[in-house]
Amino acid sequence: MLYMNVIKQLDTLQLQVELTFYQEITALVGPSGSGKTTLLNMIAGLIHPERGMIRFQEQTFYETGKKPIPPEHRQIGYVFQDYALFPHKTVSQNLFYGTPKNEPWSDEEKNELINRAGIGHLLDRYPANLSGGEKQRVALLRALFSRPRLLLLDEPFAALDTDIKASMRRIFLNVWSYQHLPAVIVTHDLEEARLLAKRMIFIRNGQVERDEYTRRD
Amino acid sequence: MNDFLWPLYLSMRVSLLATLLVALLGLPIGFFFSRRQFPSKQIIETLFIMPMILPPTVLGYILLILLSKNSLIGGFLYRTFGFTFTFNWLGAVVASSVVAFPLFYQNAVAAFLNVDRKLEFAARTLGKSPWIVFWDVTMPLAWPTLLAGTVLAFARALGEFGATLMLAGYIPGKTDTLTLSLFFAVANGEQQKAAIYTTIVFAFGFLIVYWLLTFSRRKILRHQWQNRRK
Numbered sequence: 001m002l003y004m005n006v007i008k009q010l011d012t013l014q015l016q017v018e019l020t021f022y023q024e025i026t027a028l029v030g031p032s033g034s035g036k037t038t039l040l041n042m043i044a045g046l047i048h049p050e051r052g053m054i055r056f057q058e059q060t061f062y063e064t065g066k067k068p069i070p071p072e073h074r075q076i077g078y079v080f081q082d083y084a085l086f087p088h089k090t091v092s093q094n095l096f097y098g099t100p101k102n103e104p105w106s107d108e109e110k111n112e113l114i115n116r117a118g119i120g121h122l123l124d125r126y127p128a129n130l131s132g133g134e135k136q137r138v139a140l141l142r143a144l145f146s147r148p149r150l151l152l153l154d155e156p157f158a159a160l161d162t163d164i165k166a167s168m169r170r171i172f173l174n175v176w177s178y179q180h181l182p183a184v185i186v187t188h189d190l191e192e193a194r195l196l197a198k199r200m201i202f203i204r205n206g207q208v209e210r211d212e213y214t215r216r217d
Numbered sequence: 218m219n220d221f222l223w224p225l226y227l228s229m230r231v232s233l234l235a236t237l238l239v240a241l242l243g244l245p246i247g248f249f250f251s252r253r254q255f256p257s258k259q260i261i262e263t264l265f266i267m268p269m270i271l272p273p274t275v276l277g278y279i280l281l282i283l284l285s286k287n288s289l290i291g292g293f294l295y296r297t298f299g300f301t302f303t304f305n306w307l308g309a310v311v312a313s314s315v316v317a318f319p320l321f322y323q324n325a326v327a328a329f330l331n332v333d334r335k336l337e338f339a340a341r342t343l344g345k346s347p348w349i350v351f352w353d354v355t356m357p358l359a360w361p362t363l364l365a366g367t368v369l370a371f372a373r374a375l376g377e378f379g380a381t382l383m384l385a386g387y388i389p390g391k392t393d394t395l396t397l398s399l400f401f402a403v404a405n406g407e408q409q410k411a412a413i414y415t416t417i418v419f420a421f422g423f424l425i426v427y428w429l430l431t432f433s434r435r436k437i438l439r440h441q442w443q444n445r446r447k
Contacts, residue, residue: 143342
């Protein structure tokens with residue numbers, strides 16, 4: 001379970017939310033500039049709130065007045081909006097960059113995930129030579145191969161053409177179902193949120209506007 | 218060593234040492250200034266860049282005031298270690314370092330600013346410490362611009378004249394760098410010597426600028442090619 005109760009002053013608004021995330025896919029839905037990505041960045045430890053608390057399972061990531069846990073010790077998989085693949089590393093080097101040395105993946109597990117994502121033929125390529133959909137799948141798998149306890153996805157399908165979005169969402173659910181990690185997806189696409197998430201939290205002007213469960217199980 | 222070759226050897230030694238010093242200082246400073254905002258940043262950056270626009274004699278005079286035996290810093294060094302930068306080849310290293318620093322610093326800041334911070338963030342979320350991220354992600358992406366900065370700094374150090382003359386002086390066999398020797402060769406009417414030194418400095422400068430231009434162009438072409446393939 002992830003609990004956060006935070007206050008953060010942004011350029012044009014004050015972000016003030018109290019949220020609890022469970023073992024499921026939750027979508028943070030809202031217009032651009034409403035503070036959704038800021039919430040993800042705070043969970044990941046890339047930025048810090050002005051005050052509040054962020055706790056995941058038994059670990060307190062952030063608490064006012066205390067030293068926050070740095071991102072590298074949070075075990076969070078983050079899929080960035082523009083994927084943030086390392087351009088100087090091959091797909092294969094990208095994929096296993098974050099794999100903990102003391103918890104390596106077996107070849108069987110690796111192949112299973114790579115096949116589910118359909119990127120087996122891309123392993124020796126560099127990110128510059130991948131399509132948007134391919135990059136998206138590599139970024140998702142790179143996050144999963146780091147053995148995260150929680151998955152964060154920032155508009156993972158926003159940069160893709162409409163005709164491949166549907167297949168990318170299917171692949172995402174197929175890959176995600178391998179581990180069933182708790183996941184938080186930021187999106188401004190309501191349809192996408194309904195298709196992927198079990199729960200939708202609507203954020204507007206830095207506040208939680210609505211919190212509801214979708215029909216998806 | 219042969220009187221004719223000595224200035225060339227000394228200039229190389231001074232320039233290499235100055236470049237090393239500039240790179241060792243400029244790398245962490247450039248990285249810090251590219252990543253942090255703080256109130257006095259602009260003032261400090263202005264001071265870093267000043268040697269580029271200050272007349273070399275002014276710079277040399279400032280260094281002389283700071284480092285002479287009668288000054289606070291120079292006096293301390295002399296009393297404690299019996300060592301002085303004035304009228305010493307190490308004074309030439311200091312003068313060259315000061316004039317070369319802005320060139321390296323500016324390239325270093327540009328190099329680090331060009332590295333997408335999201336890549337560094339991504340590496341942090343993948344379990345890597347800031348130190349590992351710097352060497353694994355930041356440096357491999359920043360090195361072409363850093364290398365260009367290093368080469369420019371070296372070329373500037375090699376061409377340094379005014380501040381070196383003020384601080385290290387012209388002592389044949391001790392502080393007579395290539396550019397100082399050229400000046401005094403002309404003053405003494407040694408035209409052949411002056412012509413050879415000029416040719417060496419000119420050829421070296423030409424090679425560096427030519428390499429920088431082709432190197433930068435290759436980088437741009439590669440970048441465009443990568444964008445086309447996206």
